[in-house]
Amino acid sequence: MAANSNSRVASNHTSKKQKVRRNIHPFTNNTRIKRASKIVKFNDSGEGDHVSDQRSNKENVVTYKSLKSRASDLLKMRETLPVYQHKREIMSYIESNPVTVLIGETGSGKSTQIPQFVLEKLYDTKKHGSIAVTQPRRVAAINLATRVAQEHGCKLGEQVGYSVRFDNTTTTRTRLKYLTDGMLLRELMMNNDLREYSVIVIDEAHERTVLTDLILGFLKSLIQGPRPDLRIIVMSATLQAEKFSEFFNNAPILFVEGRKFDVKQYYLKAPTDDIVDAVIRCCIQINQGEELGDILCFLPGQEEIDKAVTIMEKIAKYVSDEAPVPLIVPYPLYAALPPVQQSLVFAPIKGFKRKVVFSTNIAETSVTISGVKFVVDSGLRKVKVWRHQLGLATLLTVPISQASAMQRSGRAGRESEGKSFRLYCESDYVKLPKQSEPEIARSDVTSPVLMLKRYGVDDLLNWTWFENPGKEAIVMGLQELYELGALDTRGKITKRGQQMALLPLQPHLSSVLIKASEVGCLSQVIDIVSCLSVENLLLNPSPEERDEVNERRLSLCNAGKRYGDLIMLKELFDIYFYELGKSQDASSERNDWCKGLCISIRGFKNVIRVRDQLRVYCKRLFSSISEEDEESKKIGEDGELISKILKCFLTGFIKNTAIGMPDRSYRTVSTGEPISIHPSSMLFMNKSCPGIMYTEYVFTTKGYARNVSRIELSWLQEVVTNAAAVAKQKVSDSK
Numbered sequence: 001m002a003a004n005s006n007s008r009v010a011s012n013h014t015s016k017k018q019k020v021r022r023n024i025h026p027f028t029n030n031t032r033i034k035r036a037s038k039i040v041k042f043n044d045s046g047e048g049d050h051v052s053d054q055r056s057n058k059e060n061v062v063t064y065k066s067l068k069s070r071a072s073d074l075l076k077m078r079e080t081l082p083v084y085q086h087k088r089e090i091m092s093y094i095e096s097n098p099v100t101v102l103i104g105e106t107g108s109g110k111s112t113q114i115p116q117f118v119l120e121k122l123y124d125t126k127k128h129g130s131i132a133v134t135q136p137r138r139v140a141a142i143n144l145a146t147r148v149a150q151e152h153g154c155k156l157g158e159q160v161g162y163s164v165r166f167d168n169t170t171t172t173r174t175r176l177k178y179l180t181d182g183m184l185l186r187e188l189m190m191n192n193d194l195r196e197y198s199v200i201v202i203d204e205a206h207e208r209t210v211l212t213d214l215i216l217g218f219l220k221s222l223i224q225g226p227r228p229d230l231r232i233i234v235m236s237a238t239l240q241a242e243k244f245s246e247f248f249n250n251a252p253i254l255f256v257e258g259r260k261f262d263v264k265q266y267y268l269k270a271p272t273d274d275i276v277d278a279v280i281r282c283c284i285q286i287n288q289g290e291e292l293g294d295i296l297c298f299l300p301g302q303e304e305i306d307k308a309v310t311i312m313e314k315i316a317k318y319v320s321d322e323a324p325v326p327l328i329v330p331y332p333l334y335a336a337l338p339p340v341q342q343s344l345v346f347a348p349i350k351g352f353k354r355k356v357v358f359s360t361n362i363a364e365t366s367v368t369i370s371g372v373k374f375v376v377d378s379g380l381r382k383v384k385v386w387r388h389q390l391g392l393a394t395l396l397t398v399p400i401s402q403a404s405a406m407q408r409s410g411r412a413g414r415e416s417e418g419k420s421f422r423l424y425c426e427s428d429y430v431k432l433p434k435q436s437e438p439e440i441a442r443s444d445v446t447s448p449v450l451m452l453k454r455y456g457v458d459d460l461l462n463w464t465w466f467e468n469p470g471k472e473a474i475v476m477g478l479q480e481l482y483e484l485g486a487l488d489t490r491g492k493i494t495k496r497g498q499q500m501a502l503l504p505l506q507p508h509l510s511s512v513l514i515k516a517s518e519v520g521c522l523s524q525v526i527d528i529v530s531c532l533s534v535e536n537l538l539l540n541p542s543p544e545e546r547d548e549v550n551e552r553r554l555s556l557c558n559a560g561k562r563y564g565d566l567i568m569l570k571e572l573f574d575i576y577f578y579e580l581g582k583s584q585d586a587s588s589e590r591n592d593w594c595k596g597l598c599i600s601i602r603g604f605k606n607v608i609r610v611r612d613q614l615r616v617y618c619k620r621l622f623s624s625i626s627e628e629d630e631e632s633k634k635i636g637e638d639g640e641l642i643s644k645i646l647k648c649f650l651t652g653f654i655k656n657t658a659i660g661m662p663d664r665s666y667r668t669v670s671t672g673e674p675i676s677i678h679p680s681s682m683l684f685m686n687k688s689c690p691g692i693m694y695t696e697y698v699f700t701t702k703g704y705a706r707n708v709s710r711i712e713l714s715w716l717q718e719v720v721t722n723a724a725a726v727a728k729q730k731v732s733d734s735k
């Protein structure tokens, strides 16, 4: 077979499949639990080099032996994967082509095996350089690195590691690194041509996230420019192969056919209205009628997941008392959960129990949850749609694509045959779009444009976009960045823009931090930005509790009552951070406090994590950081300080402002449209603000401002005049 033409890797699919089934079927649930409990033990001992450094040599030898023996056990399973059986052919393509597009079914072994083949080759040929494998989501990067380290027989952070935002296990010894595409882009920003890597694997390319698309564009410009030696592998589950191939000058496409285990599909006879209820019912039905095995349910968002977990917690015991069925143990899984909580879903469950994981689409690709035999698919997902003209994002629940449905089903049938219950009719499935629309087509491109500018790209319209977002979107992004002071009048990136590109935040929030570092309130602003970076920190109380909870929040936040939600967040943070948790019983004191105010307990833990990281970033970035700012600060009720903080936010959110009208309604400054304060805001009852600034806009029956702060109209003038003065200064500097 010619190594540079499109080809189909032949596979004697049926016989292999049968053989595989014979091998795997004897894994009863007991076996699974035993195998999986080994994994947990392994994880525990594998965390962090400092632990192993303190061990005696003897212990190290024992650990080394057990790692290797586990790896050799896993090798038997690896050898049965379709991808493994075509190892030689695949490698010959990869070696003889700068770019290879590899298409394979879910579970065929792409994400775990291909990078290991390449690693072996690097060892064999004694070549330098390492391998980066990008993933759209952090959960997948962590899950894969953990698994591959086991298969490779090493501890995480040795030869195999991962790097995701706020968590990096790699060391100088790491040769195979799983990382989110955001992290690879950061590396591109810091070290323009990725010299450290000799091979880059773009996994789950079909997901077409903005960041994956950007990476593809950067890689093309790298291989056409300073890195002709770089090898690229684009991996995808289905379709789109031609598009990837054409983009990389007709790179060869390899199809690896065959999956290890079948997944049987079931559809509803009639559609359902209440998706949470339908998912719960389906789980109960599986629990009553199917063999032991865990369930993975896909719901659109956090709200539905929390609801499902709460219901399941209430009914599980009752259901298992009624009949001799396994006890259901529910787990949530979504991006806003702290990593420790996310990792719980991967731990095996012991006894006569069934794990039910309720997840968003973060578990849709690349993730293997050991033990899952059943998938329940709501057929829905949440997407953020950006409206360029309005400069606003709206969160919508929409049907998934057929490709997503296939990915979701593919999460069952990874260790044995599985079943997938689709909670929609088959006639509706065939009407679903084949692929999800690329994210870049519906997103704000301010951040990508800033990255390109930081990378030194001048002609944005003609850059090597994998999917050009269009002139209108690019121009809007440029304008936005100019207004934030990231670009000068000639479109060149400014020093402020450089700093913004290096902060792990959206440009608007980065510009707020930079302003705060200039005017001396960085410490307080970091705390507020950290709270804003954690989704659903303040939970929505039930309608019966709403007044009481609001009353309690108001009674604690004197300044927030007057100035609004941003200041309230800081006041709550101060209580949580400085006042609670000093006693012996710190954690239960904090938990009770959070519960009473309807605040997410894990949310505040996340805030502290993000805050620590932001403080490190800021320290590195701002040479002018004052000593005052190095200490953390409470906010108090100092009106002058509060105005200063809010003005910093105005520099990033000047477009998200509205002016109070005589009839006490508000109209936005940018378009004059009416807007109302959302009932969740501290300022909902306060009818007398001259102006408001908000960090979020939601449209339900009408436009609502969320996270609202009171502003004086004179501040608007002040911020705009200052921005104009800075721009003028830059022009005269550059002449």
Ligand SMILES: Nc1ncnc2c1ncn2[C@@H]1O[C@H](COP(=O)(O)OP(=O)(O)OP(=O)(O)O)[C@@H](O)[C@H]1O
Residues within 6 Å of the ligand: 081, 104, 105, 106, 107, 108, 109, 110, 111, 112, 113, 143, 147, 237, 365, 366, 367, 368, 369, 370, 410, 413, 414, 415
């Ligand atoms: N964490 C894990 N625990 C148990 N088995 C695993 C784990 N990760 C992978 N496997 C096994 O390895 C197989 C291949 O996984 P891999 O992620 O490489 O497949 P893939 O082709 O990339 O699929 P997908 O694109 O659907 O993620 C799985 O089907 C499963 O049998």
